[in-house]
Amino acid sequence: xxxxxxxxxxxxxxxxxxxxxxxxxxxxxxxxxxxxxxxxxxxxxxxxxxxxxxxxxxxxxxxxxxxxxxxxxxxxxxxxxxxxxxxxxxxxxxxxxxxxxxxxxxxxxxxxxxxxxxxxxxxxxxxxxxxxxxxxxxxxxxxxxxxxxxxxxxxxxxxxxxxxxxxxxxxxxxxxxxxxxxxxxxxxxxxxxxxxxxxxxxxxxxxxxxxxxxxxxxxxxxxxxxxxxxxxxxxxxxxxxxxxxxxxxxxxxxxxxxxxxxxxxxxxxxxxxxxxxxxxxxxxxxxxxxxx
Numbered sequence: 113x114x115x116x117x118x119x120x121x122x123x124x125x126x127x128x129x130x131x132x133x134x135x136x137x138x139x140x141x142x143x144x145x146x147x148x149x150x151x152x153x154x155x156x157x158x159x160x161x162x163x164x165x166x167x168x169x170x171x172x173x174x175x176x177x178x179x180x181x182x183x184x185x186x187x188x189x190x191x192x193x194x195x196x197x198x199x200x201x202x203x204x205x206x207x208x209x210x211x212x213x214x215x216x217x218x219x220x221x222x223x224x225x226x227x228x229x230x231x232x233x234x235x236x237x238x239x240x241x242x243x244x245x246x247x248x249x250x251x252x253x254x255x256x257x258x259x260x261x262x263x264x265x266x267x268x269x270x271x272x273x274x275x276x277x278x279x280x281x282x283x284x285x286x287x288x289x290x291x292x293x294x295x296x297x298x299x300x301x302x303x304x305x306x307x308x309x310x311x312x313x314x315x316x317x318x319x320x321x322x323x324x325x326x327x328x329x330x331x332x333x334x335x336x337x338x339x340x341x342x343x344x345x346x347x348x349x350x351x352x353x354x355x356x357x358x359x360x361x362x363x364x365x366x367x368x369x370x371x372x373x374x375x376x377x378x379x380x381x382x383x384x385x386x387x388x389x390x391x392x393x394x395x396x397x398x399x400x401x402x403x404x
Contacts, residue, residue, distance in 0.1 A: 138158050138169050139155075148377065149183075152183065153176070178285065182286050186239065188240070188243050193240070195236065196240050197363055197366075202225040203222065204221070204222050204223065205237065205238060207244055210345075211344075212257045212293075212339050213341065214253065215249075216255050217245040219241060219257070222260075222261045224264025224265040238279060247376070248369070256290060257291075257292050257293050258291065259295050260294065262296070262303065263298075263348060266302075277313050292321065294321055294323065297348070298325065325350070
């Protein structure tokens with residue numbers, strides 16, 4: 113005796129319809145949100161968490177709730193440049209003045225220029241710049257690109273495994289789908305041992321976004337150039353531009369962005385108890401000029 117398999121209404125849904133249904137499920141499951149949580153959980157935000165968990169509503173909800181707890185504790189929107197400026201004196205991490213071909217904000221990381229020993233403050237500095245990179249995304253773009261320059265990198269000044277693990281954890285779990293691509297440019301041979309450990313902390317989605325580029329490898333150089341205009345790309349990454357980090361100028365830029373960020377998050381005024389206000393601000397707008 114044969115039975116015909118019955119198709120549920122979900123079977124006939126298009127991918128777009130399935131995603132919309134799951135988006136609405138996630139949105140409803142969160143219940144009413146207030147303050148900064150409400151502002152953070154925009155429609156685009158919910159879809160990033162769903163994408164990061166392959167559109168599994170339950171897993172996406174768990175991930176998002178963990179992020180909200182982390183943000184409540186870490187308070188990334190309250191970090192100001194004056195608190196982390198010492199970390200930026202050497203230009204070990206900063207936002208570039210150009211975008212990639214897709215209009216993504218670019219963060220340049222130079223681990224060989226590490227200048228401090230406090231892992232907590234180093235992480236605070238990185239989170240500050242991730243937030244700043246996101247705030248400076250052009251309209252319609254949600255991801256950033258990382259360019260990592262290994263000039264001067266050695267075992268003596270390398271990134272501790274704990275720091276690398278914490279960085280990956282924050283990026284993957286609390287900024288899902290914010291990284292578009294990460295280029296590791298000309299890593300030294302000795303980096304391979306470090307990478308063998310670090311790569312196990314990466315989930316498959318993040319792992320696929322990591323690109324190794326070697327100046328003498330034509331194919332990897334071409335991949336790099338498919339993402340960046342060589343006239344914007346610094347010579348340190350195989351381009352024609354001069355990479356200049358002016359700490360004083362960058363500090364002025366960050367302080368201006370801090371004022372805009374405070375306004376966007378509704379943090380211009382301090383509450384009587386000394387805490388920053390948490391009222392809902394208008395939908396955030398980009399702090400950046402159009403992508404070049």
